Amino acid sequence: MSEIFEEIKEAVIDGDEELAEELAQRVLDENINPVEAVQNGFIKGIEQVGNSWKLGEAFLPDVMMAADAMKAGLAVLEPAIAEMGSDGGEIAAKIVLGTVEGDIHDIGKNIVGALLTAAGFKVYDLGIDQKPEQFLAKADEVGAQIIAASALLTTTMNAQKELVEYLKEKNLRDKYKVIIGGGPTSKAWADEIQADGWAETADEAVDVCKQLLS
Amino acid sequence: MDDRIKLIIACEALKGELSYLSDFINTEIIWVEQFLHDAPDQLNGVLKQKIKQAEGILPPGSTVILMFGNCGGALDGLWSQTLELIYPDVADCIPLILGSRERFNTLQQARPGTFYFNKNWIDSGQGPLGSNQKYVDRYGLDKGWKVSRRMYKNYTHFALIDNGCYELAGYRDHVLEACRCFDKIYIEEKGSLDFIQAALNNSCRMRKTPPRSSAVAHQEGE
Numbered sequence: 001m002s003e004i005f006e007e008i009k010e011a012v013i014d015g016d017e018e019l020a021e022e023l024a025q026r027v028l029d030e031n032i033n034p035v036e037a038v039q040n041g042f043i044k045g046i047e048q049v050g051n052s053w054k055l056g057e058a059f060l061p062d063v064m065m066a067a068d069a070m071k072a073g074l075a076v077l078e079p080a081i082a083e084m085g086s087d088g089g090e091i092a093a094k095i096v097l098g099t100v101e102g103d104i105h106d107i108g109k110n111i112v113g114a115l116l117t118a119a120g121f122k123v124y125d126l127g128i129d130q131k132p133e134q135f136l137a138k139a140d141e142v143g144a145q146i147i148a149a150s151a152l153l154t155t156t157m158n159a160q161k162e163l164v165e166y167l168k169e170k171n172l173r174d175k176y177k178v179i180i181g182g183g184p185t186s187k188a189w190a191d192e193i194q195a196d197g198w199a200e201t202a203d204e205a206v207d208v209c210k211q212l213l214s
Numbered sequence: 215m216d217d218r219i220k221l222i223i224a225c226e227a228l229k230g231e232l233s234y235l236s237d238f239i240n241t242e243i244i245w246v247e248q249f250l251h252d253a254p255d256q257l258n259g260v261l262k263q264k265i266k267q268a269e270g271i272l273p274p275g276s277t278v279i280l281m282f283g284n285c286g287g288a289l290d291g292l293w294s295q296t297l298e299l300i301y302p303d304v305a306d307c308i309p310l311i312l313g314s315r316e317r318f319n320t321l322q323q324a325r326p327g328t329f330y331f332n333k334n335w336i337d338s339g340q341g342p343l344g345s346n347q348k349y350v351d352r353y354g355l356d357k358g359w360k361v362s363r364r365m366y367k368n369y370t371h372f373a374l375i376d377n378g379c380y381e382l383a384g385y386r387d388h389v390l391e392a393c394r395c396f397d398k399i400y401i402e403e404k405g406s407l408d409f410i411q412a413a414l415n416n417s418c419r420m421r422k423t424p425p426r427s428s429a430v431a432h433q434e435g436e
């Protein structure tokens with residue numbers, strides 16, 4: 001059984017999305033515990049790539065492809081995990097993640113999602129070009145503690161502010177911690193729009209989420 | 215062009231446009247490589263060096279225009295000890311190339327997944343086909359293409375900007391080929407040089423940073 005976990009780990013490291021999906025399907029077909037496949041395969045793979053990136057031994061495309069491969073494999077396993085009544089081990093918290101309205105960039109967001117998953121968070125990734133009401137609807141549906149909004153353009157950063165304002169309008173600002181990130185954003189911007197946290201890098205985003213919940 | 219401007223420091227992305235306006239421009243241009251668009255911290259550092267260089271050649275109080283979009287906030291916090299720095303208040307160079315902020319904002323709202331090309335964006339190899347070669351060199355043919363397609367996955371349209379300052383024919387072929395390789399929709403957008411000319415005339419919304427020495431002197435005198 002550990003062989004397939006090793007294969008999954010390698011598929012993630014190689015950023016091979018198709019193989020990751022194929023191996024996840026094999027996990028289901030061979031009645032292997034999908035939670036173990038996540039923890040011992042997918043997460044081990046992304047952890048290794050994340051560490052190499054931090055050390056400067058991997059490039060952005062390596063992490064981007066690894067995050068996509070992990071996401072694709074998890075999508076195959078998630079229905080089975082949900083059916084088992086287990087969310088894949090002890091969950092640190094639920095996080096709704098997305099790129100704000102008008103912005104189609106998702107590489108950094110996906111890396112953040114992958115590292116948060118590896119750190120034990122349950123991540124609900126909405127995708128790109130998401131309105132404030134879509135963030136809130138998902139957070140409400142899944143009972144999230146944190147909403148994480150990414151923006152890569154100076155022209156779309158304002159949508160992060162609109163998200164915070166929208167939560168205030170709905171009298172739900174205190175219900176969720178809001179963190180923001182993305183190339184042009186800064187701690188000063190996060191303070192200005194009254195977000196709860198800001199991170200410059202994906203691994204800092206994990207630390208920020210941990211701190212917000214401690 | 216505003217006579218008070220004594221030097222232009224410009225991104226090479228605007229080389230086609232500024233070359234076309236050469237009769238209108240009466241100062242030297244110092245060029246900065248456009249690949250720095252992707253590395254705002256590095257761009258900020260290079261601009262500091264160029265400003266230092268300008269301080270060495272221009273009399274105190276001269277005005278220098280930075281012809282850039284504020285990519286990733288790369289222009290934030292720049293100052294000179296002796297020179298006034300001005301630059302168009304715009305987040306990205308595409309509005310400059312298109313002709314106005316309003317036009318860019320309208321197009322972005324209608325089609326947020328548009329990747330824009332102009333002459334130098336193509337000449338410099340910074341577009342999808344150019345960057346693909348970089349990934350093929352690093353990862354080999356199959357994975358290189360996969361990485362490249364992933365990078366541009368969320369774009370729906372590749373748009374060639376026609377602002378009248380270069381012959382479209384060869385560039386159109388390039389963008390059409392990129393559309394074929396990346397499975398995108400080809401469009402052409404009419405642009406104009408109005409925004410660039412207004413910036414050079416110092417007659418549009420500009421960010422202005424006075425020389426630090428005069429700011430300090432002004433504060434001390436208060």
